[in-house]
Amino acid sequence: MADYIVGLTGGIGSGKTTVANLFAELGITLVDADVIARDVVMKGSYGLAQITQHFGDDILLDDGNLDRAKLREKIFHNDAERVWLNSLLHPLIRETMLKQCKQAQSNYVIMVVPLLFENGLDSLVDRTLLVDISPELQQQRTMSRDSVTAQQVKNIISSQATRAEKLSKADDVIDNQGEISALKCKVEALHNFYLKLSSNS
CATH class of the missing domain: 1.10.720 (Transcription Termination Factor Rho, Rna-binding Domain; Chain A, Domain 1)
Known part of the structure; x- marks a missing residue:
């Protein structure tokens, strides 16, 4: 049984799923809201x-x-x-x-919650991890992935907590504006860090 929970969040198009799947590849259980x-x-x-x-x-x-x-x-x-x-x-x-x-x-669990801070679900986890990208990149990725208009993406982004609010609340932040290889290194480093934290909890 896993006693240590990491809450993974990020705005639309930030790459939460990609990051979550990298943790899953390392043998970590995902709980997806x-x-x-x-x-x-x-x-x-x-x-x-x-x-x-x-x-x-x-x-x-x-x-x-x-x-x-x-x-x-x-x-x-x-x-x-x-x-x-x-x-x-x-x-x-x-x-x-x-x-x-x-x-x-697994030694710890990744709880994937898009509206982790907005719905107060960060109170259920031991640590929070934010996948962060710029609003411009967010808009670009979401439009190409979901075939939606710029206005629709803007509406979704404005209904979520601001980037600054999320950054101020998150314990850990992954900058996902680069290549997938860089992302893998960041996830592996955090994985080792969370293994340490969970063994001490």
């Missing part, structure tokens, strides 16, 4: 049952899975509904993340 957020509303889940009860059956696709686009539409302009949904899902996600951390067999 995005994956868990999908799992807690899967067909047959408690989360989906609650959502269906609240919004009605038209929130479902023909195959019984959640219609995410329709759900987004319902909460987009409705703060009360968004608050309701968050207060249902956030505790479920948090509980599942902690359970997965407990079950992990």
Whole structure:
């Protein structure tokens, strides 16, 4: 069981997934908030049952899975509904993340949370690691990856904590503006550092 948790975060397009996968290659268990957020509303889940009860059956696709686009539409302009949904899902996600951390067999765990600071989830981890790139590069990478407009990317970036806020809160920072080979060296150095910290905890 892993007792030491490192919270990995970064804005959209920063390369969180690439960094997380490099830790996974070193044998470290990943607990991914995005994956868990999908799992807690899967067909047959408690989360989906609650959502269906609240919004009605038209929130479902023909195959019984959640219609995410329709759900987004319902909460987009409705703060009360968004608050309701968050207060249902956030505790479920948090509980599942902690359970997965407990079950992990590696010396420490990387908990991948896009909105780690924004949602106060840094309180669950022993140390925080930020993947940092400039807003310009963030915009460029996200536009080419997700085929979205510059304005859409700007809207997403502005809904997240600012770069300065994240940098001031993070214990460790990986600058991801260079080559993947440089990134590997940085991850390996941090991995050795986290192994030391976890063995002392």
